[in-house]
Amino acid sequence: MSVLNADIQLSKPGFTLDIQCELNEQVTGIFGPSGAGKTSLLRLISGLETADKGHISIQDKYVYHYSKKINLSPEKRKIGYVFQEGRLFPHLNVVQNLKYGLKQKVELKLFEEITNMLKITELFDKRISQISGGQAQRVAIGRALLSSPDLLILDEPFSALDKNLRQHIISFLKPLIQTYKIPMLVVSHDLPDLLTLTNQLLIIQNGRVAGYGNYYDLIQNKEIVTELSKSGLINSISLKLDFVDDKKGMMILSHGKHQIFAESWLDGKVFLDDPQVNIILRPEDVTLALHRIEDISIQNQLEGKIENLISTENKVLCVVDHGFKLIAEVTLATKKKMNLKEGDVIWSLFKAAAIKMNTKGIVNSNSL
Amino acid sequence: MELFDFTYEEYQAIGLSVKVALICSLASLPIAIGTGWLLARKNFIGKWFLDGFVQLPLVLPPVTIGYLLIVVFGVRGFIGKFLMEHFDIRISFTFWAAVLASIVVSFPLVVRAIKVAIEMVDVELESAARTLGAGPWKTFFTITIPLALPGILSGFILSFARCLGEFGATITFAGNIIGQTQTMPLAIYSAMESPGGELIAFRLVSVSILLSFAAMVASEILNKKLIKKS
Numbered sequence: 001m002s003v004l005n006a007d008i009q010l011s012k013p014g015f016t017l018d019i020q021c022e023l024n025e026q027v028t029g030i031f032g033p034s035g036a037g038k039t040s041l042l043r044l045i046s047g048l049e050t051a052d053k054g055h056i057s058i059q060d061k062y063v064y065h066y067s068k069k070i071n072l073s074p075e076k077r078k079i080g081y082v083f084q085e086g087r088l089f090p091h092l093n094v095v096q097n098l099k100y101g102l103k104q105k106v107e108l109k110l111f112e113e114i115t116n117m118l119k120i121t122e123l124f125d126k127r128i129s130q131i132s133g134g135q136a137q138r139v140a141i142g143r144a145l146l147s148s149p150d151l152l153i154l155d156e157p158f159s160a161l162d163k164n165l166r167q168h169i170i171s172f173l174k175p176l177i178q179t180y181k182i183p184m185l186v187v188s189h190d191l192p193d194l195l196t197l198t199n200q201l202l203i204i205q206n207g208r209v210a211g212y213g214n215y216y217d218l219i220q221n222k223e224i225v226t227e228l229s230k231s232g233l234i235n236s237i238s239l240k241l242d243f244v245d246d247k248k249g250m251m252i253l254s255h256g257k258h259q260i261f262a263e264s265w266l267d268g269k270v271f272l273d274d275p276q277v278n279i280i281l282r283p284e285d286v287t288l289a290l291h292r293i294e295d296i297s298i299q300n301q302l303e304g305k306i307e308n309l310i311s312t313e314n315k316v317l318c319v320v321d322h323g324f325k326l327i328a329e330v331t332l333a334t335k336k337k338m339n340l341k342e343g344d345v346i347w348s349l350f351k352a353a354a355i356k357m358n359t360k361g362i363v364n365s366n367s368l
Numbered sequence: 369m370e371l372f373d374f375t376y377e378e379y380q381a382i383g384l385s386v387k388v389a390l391i392c393s394l395a396s397l398p399i400a401i402g403t404g405w406l407l408a409r410k411n412f413i414g415k416w417f418l419d420g421f422v423q424l425p426l427v428l429p430p431v432t433i434g435y436l437l438i439v440v441f442g443v444r445g446f447i448g449k450f451l452m453e454h455f456d457i458r459i460s461f462t463f464w465a466a467v468l469a470s471i472v473v474s475f476p477l478v479v480r481a482i483k484v485a486i487e488m489v490d491v492e493l494e495s496a497a498r499t500l501g502a503g504p505w506k507t508f509f510t511i512t513i514p515l516a517l518p519g520i521l522s523g524f525i526l527s528f529a530r531c532l533g534e535f536g537a538t539i540t541f542a543g544n545i546i547g548q549t550q551t552m553p554l555a556i557y558s559a560m561e562s563p564g565g566e567l568i569a570f571r572l573v574s575v576s577i578l579l580s581f582a583a584m585v586a587s588e589i590l591n592k593k594l595i596k597k598s
Contacts, residue, residue: 074495074498075498087493103501
């Protein structure tokens with residue numbers, strides 16, 4: 001069963017959208033520069049706009065088919081749409097907003113579960129003007145989820161929020177994705193945010209699909225890697241938090257046999273509920289070595305295998321497989337000097353301080 | 369005090385005015401909401417024509433409107449004749465003529481207020497409602513109308529106030545029949561025309577000012593309350 005299958009064309013003055021895609025993963029990130037047609041695509045999928053021709057099916061059910069004359073209205077498509085600015089109804093309070101799309105059959109239990117998960121139960125009686133941006137976004141996500149959608153669409157859900165709040169919303173989204181298994185499309189022009197949620201990307205450029213697949217496969221394409229580089233190529237890795245050493249200010253993370261040291265950025269207790277953390281490491285912060293190096297301050301030295309070497313204009317991206325994939329950026333000269341080849345055993349070195357956290361634990365969420 | 373000793377006829381004129389104004393603004397409200405929504409939200413061929421047609425009474429002399437109403441609804445007018453022959457209903461020079469004249473004259477004001485109010489409602493909130501499973505009607509009644517309510521109410525009151533002051537179209541189409549079509553402005557006019565009627569005119573003018581002022585204040589208060597609420 002495919003989550004979404006679309007083949008659609010739409011012409012507007014000065015803009016043409018021509019998209020063919022079949023999305024199969026539970027969560028797909030839609031990435032592209034602004035004006036590429038991401039939002040138009042979402043509006044076509046949800047029925048807020050109508051294509052010139054083509055077809056769209058959601059979970060193998062046609063919601064639009066030009067030649068079969070199928071065009072379901074938005075309310076019949078069962079799509080939960082979380083808009084860029086939340087779009088909560090200002091004349092209703094929080095709980096009335098949440099219940100707006102509630103189906104009669106939705107159990108009270110589910111309502112309680114979702115609102116608890118999003119930590120919005122205390123906001124129920126508040127007016128929309130009384131809640132903060134981060135809270136509003138959580139209410140918007142809850143409202144969309146409670147309409148029992150077959151597909152959840154998030155259009156730039158983080159763009160109106162500052163960096164800290166984004167990570168917060170992401171930390172709310174991840175458990176929802178895992179618990180409810182609702183297929184989800186997340187649109188963003190911010191690659192790090194997107195990669196925290198999924199590695200499966202649909203890349204849109206000039207109204208067309210430039211690529212679809214796993215992030216680490218997509219970067220092998222020169223055009224795509226150029227496009228992605230604009231937003232900053234990064235490594236987004238999910239690791240298990242084993243231990244926080246408050247005295248040394250370190251935390252020990254792991255992935256399979258590898259142990260990774262990072263500077264502790266938070267009180268360890270915060271993570272007790274959820275040992276999975278998502279870290280970000282920039283490719284230029286990763287050094288490659290042919291052997292383990294003993295007398296060096298760098299604490300993280302991981303053995304792996306070169307999976308791929310991707311040459312761009314003036315640098316080489318080296319994808320190393322450590323059980324998880326890691327992109328390291330080296331110069332052409334380095335590649336030659338070290339004689340790097342695919343399949344070679346290699347050591348990736350990076351400082352504990354180079355690791356940035358991408359998802360924070362849930363701290364004082366109600367104050368945000 | 370003789371100054372405020374209202375006669376039965378004066379009471380009748382005041383009562384009639386309020387009755388005409390109430391019926392007029394209530395009757396035109398649903399049509400005005402529909403028209404305002406159409407003009408604010410839809411694009412169709414001949415939209416400019418509808419817009420112009422609706423606004424026309426705003427610039428036409430009311431007497432002209434009264435004349436046109438006679439042409440259409442008078443006993444020899446094409447609708448008036450039809451109503452007379454088939455249903456034995458006569459409109460011109462009755463209470464209903466006063467109501468109809470007021471509706472036509474005040475309609476542009478209500479439509480304009482409602483159109484602007486609906487334009488101010490973010491279309492994307494309506495889109496959000498649709499994706500949450502609300503059909504067009506539910507969206508209209510639970511999102512558009514409540515959010516446009518201040519404008520709709522102020523349109524209603526504006527229409528009410530305009531009806532209270534209606535003169536030209538009424539006297540032409542409904543006549544000046546005491547107890548039937550003689551509203552306050554007409555009574556003031558008659559009083560001024562008859563010798564010794566100054567006091568009557570003064571009393572009615574006072575009431576007229578008072579009522580109009582109250583309507584405007586009510587409109588403002590309602591507006592503020594609703595803005596505060598949203």
